[in-house]
Amino acid sequence: MISTRRRLAVTAVTWVMVGAVLRITLLAPERCSPLTPEEAHASAVAAVDWIVTNQQPDGRYLYLYDRETGDTPAVYNLVRHAGTTMSVYQLVEAGETEYLAAADRATDYMLERMIETGPGAGSWAEPGEDLQLGAAALMSTSLLIRRRATNDPRYDDVLRQLGGFMVGQQRPDGVMLERWRLSTAAPDPEQRSRYATGEALWAIAMLHEAFPGEGWDGAAWPILDYIATRRDAEEDLFPRPWPDQWAAYSLAEMVEWGLDDEHTDYARSLAAQFGVQVRWDAQREGIGELTHPPETRGAGFGTVLEGLGMLGRVAAHDERLADLEDAIDERLVCGSARLAARQVSHDEVIGPKPELEVGAWFLGAETRMDDQQHPASGMLWAEQVLSGRKP
């Protein structure tokens, strides 16, 4: 037998224990500080300032910096070079035209390394190295954004060449092959990339927007079908859906073409994948830092913001996803505010060279160029939402 008083006490103790455990774990508060459109824009500018200030005369960017040791290791990544250039052009398109010259220097670096791979097809790499699909794709998106920003068609032939290369890497079932081997002068049939497939889809979709009627959409649809329905399982990617912000860019580009239900289903699951990452990160305050590991690097969290920014556009244009639009925008703004708060300001410099720290995001002591690239892009999309200018 249990007395009423004891039952009350047991219930009270149960509530206190359940409440306390929940509050420091799953129900930890989600902290999202306020962010204005001006602050989001300033954050993007500061990030691109870091990229451009530390650019080398040959057009390459500073790749890696350790602010405790002062080391700048002599390593580089061509795909990230192209991606970073794309982000700088995005800022140019957002009105910051003073960065055009720097982005063009980075473009020249790529153009100087172009080689032909077949009739009307070509891409770029360091001399003697195999060609990478991602490098071609992000060079294409860079030039296409430049074209939109400047109305300058000077690189249209290069774009068609890059498009020809990308389509040459495509299998009929939509699978994209990551490498083009110099030794065989042909695509490597074995190698795929969790990043390059989405990058190529976005580039090819943009090519269709720039050059309608040339048939680029015919190459884009099979890639989207593959990504939306089979890619994660075939390539054994985890988590699922693979949080692919490049696919989100692609969906935003293609939404006005008329997406199938399987594409919008994929967009919905992708939005959830990005959304839960922001919610989880927002719970990383106080003891939440222990219960909600790990802290993500700027590059990783920036891709989440990019993905949300693009999926917000998709939701705004496709009524099947309209119920998600407010939540997506809310997560984008929350995540952007949290990331902006982690960006190094002038007051937070600890090393002798402020130009290597201000505007950057560090994980531990290290920052990599894409730690600035992805957040800069994400901040631009947050700015558009905050200022009511979402396309």
Added chain:
Amino acid sequence: MTGVVAAIVTIVVAWNPPAMLPAADDNAKQRAIGLAIGAALVALIAAATDPILGLLSVSAPTLQTAAGSVIALFGLRWLLGPSPKPAEPGGARIAAAVATLSPPTVIAALTVTAEEGWIAAVIGLGVALLVTVATAQRRLPVRAGHLLRRATGAAAIAIGVSLILAGIRSV
């Protein structure tokens, strides 16, 4: 199951009517009044779901994940744990009301309100109340009551896991 039906089932399972079977000398009328008072209090709390979410600074999907965890853990306890001790004679009304205000019932009502609206939560609480009273009136054998309680515990684990996944798969 549609969203509203799933929401009602969630509340009924989180309430776990078989776990509230009466004590041997129970006053059925007093007990039913206590359950109704408890259900009304839970409904009142659920009506304040939005302010509660604001106060806690959590989003609806985060609440859903937490609710799923609580319901699944209580389901585990119902499935594997000892049977509840019967109440002492007297105090049936208070005991019933307090039993209703359990963490799984309250958090289920909150998350159902956040996802499907307050009316769905109220309907779920009403159904749970009716099922409990009806079960009590039938005076099930003790063994049958225990089996039902454990079966509901198993259902609570399944529903809890599905809520966790739904929370994770929400924006």
